[in-house]
Amino acid sequence: xxxxxxxxxxxxxxxxxxxxxxxxxxxxxxxxxxxxxxxxxxxxxxxxxxxxxxxxxxxxxxxxxxxxxxxxxxxxxxxxxxxxxxxxxxxxxxxxxxxxxxxxxxxxxxxxxxxxxxxxxxxxxxxx
Numbered sequence: 643x644x645x646x647x648x649x650x651x652x653x654x655x656x657x658x659x660x661x662x663x664x665x666x667x668x669x670x671x672x673x674x675x676x677x678x679x680x681x682x683x684x685x686x687x688x689x690x691x692x693x694x695x696x697x698x699x700x701x702x703x704x705x706x707x708x709x710x711x712x713x714x715x716x717x718x719x720x721x722x723x724x725x726x727x728x729x730x731x732x733x734x735x736x737x738x739x740x741x742x743x744x745x746x747x748x749x750x751x752x753x754x755x756x757x758x759x760x761x762x763x764x765x766x767x768x769x770x
Contacts, residue, residue, distance in 0.1 A: 668751070671725030671740040674709040674718075678702060701730045712739070733758045 652661055681697070683690040705728040718724045723742040728735060735756040742749040 667727055667738050671738065671751075672727050673720070674713040674724070674726045675706045676727075678706045705730055705735075708735075708737075712737075716741075730758070 652658055681694050683694065685691075709726045709728050712726050713719075713722070713724060716722075716724060723744055723746065725740040727738045730736075735758055736753070737756065738751075738753045740749060740751045
């Protein structure tokens with residue numbers, strides 16, 4: 643493997659021995675939802691849904707959905723110069739964000755910690 647990979651996806655695939663260096667979040671901000679493994683299926687396929695539900699990680703889903711909600715509230719898309727990384731540790735939500743103009747000449751970075759009881763999209767965007 644060459645290039646930059648997201649450690650979480652490498653670890654989930656049981657390939658952590660390939661990780662040579664980890665970049666700190668203040669050096670390389672990932673795109674919203676980066677590293678999340680998603681599985682899709684038809685709504686009517688109950689057998690597959692039951693299997694998928696056993697694999698679901700609530701904290702990962704929560705963080706990914708909040709990252710995507712922030713991206714959407716800022717009217718961003720996959721081409722937007724915006725990165726958001728959210729992690730949940732116990733009852734705290736850590737939000738790290740980076741936004742720039744398309745030329746990359748103006749960059750704004752923010753980090754904040756929220757109590758999980760304040761973890762709604764309006765409050766999260768207000769804090770950024």
